[in-house]
Amino acid sequence: xxxxxxxxxxxxxxxxxxxxxxxxxxxxxxxxxxxxxxxxxxxxxxxxxxxxxxxxxxxxxxxxxxxxxxxxxxxxxxxxxxxxxxxxxxxxxxxxxxxxxxxxxxxxxxxxxxxxxxxxxxxxxxxxxxxxxxxxxxxxxxxxxxxxxxxxxxxxxxxxxxxxxxxxxxxxxxxxxxxxxxxxxxxxxxxxxxxxxxxxxxxxxxxxxxxxxxxxxxxxxxxxxxxxxxxxxxxxxxxxxxxxxxxxxxxxxxxxxxxxxxxxxxxxxxxxxxxxxxxxxxxxxxxxxxxxxxxxxxxxxxxxxxxxxxxxxxxxxxxxxxxxxxxxxxxxxxxxxxxxxxxxxxxxxxxxxxxxxxxxxxxxxxxxxxxxxxxxxxxxxxxxxxx
Ligand SMILES: Nc1ncnc2c1ncn2[C@@H]1O[C@H](COP(=O)(O)OP(=O)(O)OP(=O)(O)O)[C@@H](O)[C@H]1O
Ligand SMILES: [Mg+2]
Numbered sequence: 001x002x003x004x005x006x007x008x009x010x011x012x013x014x015x016x017x018x019x020x021x022x023x024x025x026x027x028x029x030x031x032x033x034x035x036x037x038x039x040x041x042x043x044x045x046x047x048x049x050x051x052x053x054x055x056x057x058x059x060x061x062x063x064x065x066x067x068x069x070x071x072x073x074x075x076x077x078x079x080x081x082x083x084x085x086x087x088x089x090x091x092x093x094x095x096x097x098x099x100x101x102x103x104x105x106x107x108x109x110x111x112x113x114x115x116x117x118x119x120x121x122x123x124x125x126x127x128x129x130x131x132x133x134x135x136x137x138x139x140x141x142x143x144x145x146x147x148x149x150x151x152x153x154x155x156x157x158x159x160x161x162x163x164x165x166x167x168x169x170x171x172x173x174x175x176x177x178x179x180x181x182x183x184x185x186x187x188x189x190x191x192x193x194x195x196x197x198x199x200x201x202x203x204x205x206x207x208x209x210x211x212x213x214x215x216x217x218x219x220x221x222x223x224x225x226x227x228x229x230x231x232x233x234x235x236x237x238x239x240x241x242x243x244x245x246x247x248x249x250x251x252x253x254x255x256x257x258x259x260x261x262x263x264x265x266x267x268x269x270x271x272x273x274x275x276x277x278x279x280x281x282x283x284x285x286x287x288x289x290x291x292x293x294x295x296x297x298x299x300x301x302x303x304x305x306x307x308x309x310x311x312x313x314x315x316x317x318x319x320x321x322x323x324x325x326x327x328x329x330x331x332x333x334x335x336x337x338x339x340x341x342x343x344x345x346x347x348x349x350x351x352x353x354x355x356x357x358x359x360x361x362x363x364x365x366x367x368x369x370x371x372x373x374x375x376x377x378x379x380x381x382x383x384x385x386x387x
Contacts, residue, residue, distance in 0.1 A: 011165050025149075026153045034145075045133050087108075111139065112135060116128065261322075264322070293362065302331070304355055339375050364385070
């Protein structure tokens with residue numbers, strides 16, 4: 001029976017998907033947080049710089065020449081004007097020279113976010129103000145967010161991976177169980193069919209032959225002995241035919257010795273001479289080498305299809321055609337007989353059901369329908385299906 005290998009197939013793809021989506025979600029959360037916070041800090045710095053620029057503009061108007069040298073006073077005026085205590089304040093005069101503005105301008109941290117504003121009086125730019133915030137706490141907070149996001153994403157990814165994989169594994173086990181049950185049922189059905197064939201065919205013929213022989217035993221010896229023996233011989237022949245057909249169905253096909261092509265050819269020849277059907281066997285080369293279970297299934301389906309033609313079709317000719325499309329074996333069995341009844345599913349007996357089950361167990365399909373003249377059976381079997 002073909003192992004489905006659903007879980008391993010699903011696991012591989014699911015792992016890739018889960019890792020990619022978890023990484024993307026982690027990146028989005030971390031980068032999103034950092035960018036948002038950074039933008040907020042820069043906005044605050046810019047607002048602070050604008051306030052400082054306004055105060056500085058006033059100072060410049062009051063002391064146009066001396067404003068540069070009165071740093072402590074300027075720092076005092078700034079006092080509590082800050083939106084958030086800045087890490088650093090830098091002022092450049094109109095020529096770009098740095099102006100001393102008190103302790104805030106002394107040391108610049110290694111990582112700073114800047115907000116800038118120009119000090120204008122009318123259209124003239126008298127100075128430029130830079131307010132800087134220390135970015136290191138932001139980096140630390142981003143690190144914490146990244147760690148928390150990684151933890152949450154890891155947990156979520158684990159659940160996202162584990163739950164569907166477990167569900168698929170359970171489903172696969174149930175399917176495997178059902179398929180085993182199906183193949184056991186198939187075997188049982190085949191056995192009871194052969195028993196029925198032997199009972200109804202060979203059994204009835206032998207019983208009739210026995211009754212005839214008993215009648216012969218009781219009858220006085222006479223000249224019509226030859227005549228009386230004739231039907232007995234016919235009945236024994238009939239029983240022999242039935243036994244031969246049943247043993248042919250039971251015997252393992254000669255695929256190992258002859259290959260699929262040779263085994264089908266031999267069966268067609270033997271069946272043609274036993275049934276009187278004219279059977280054409282055609283192969284559209286080149287055929288891929290199917291798995292041994294696929295070969296056996298193909299052989300068994302041909303056996304059943306030919307038996308059905310001999311039994312039900314009243315056909316003169318049958319045609320077995322084997323071809324391939326990529327790695328799929330395409331089998332067609334047609335006849336020129338009466339044609340199968342319209343509602344195929346209603347008329348399906350053990351034989352047709354076993355054809356369909358055999359094909360389905362290998363992941364293939366089988367379809368039987370009334371053709372223009374006679375009946376057509378079309379079967380598709382994947383060559384790589386494992387038994
Ligand atoms: N080639 C055919 N031409 C006409 N009728 C067919 C053909 N193949 C199948 N059938 C019809 O389909 C029915 C079902 O076939 P199926 O092989 O399932 O059962 P069966 O041959 O009657 O019994 P068994 O279980 O022994 O095979 C047959 O009884 C017959 O009426
Ligand atoms: Mg049949």
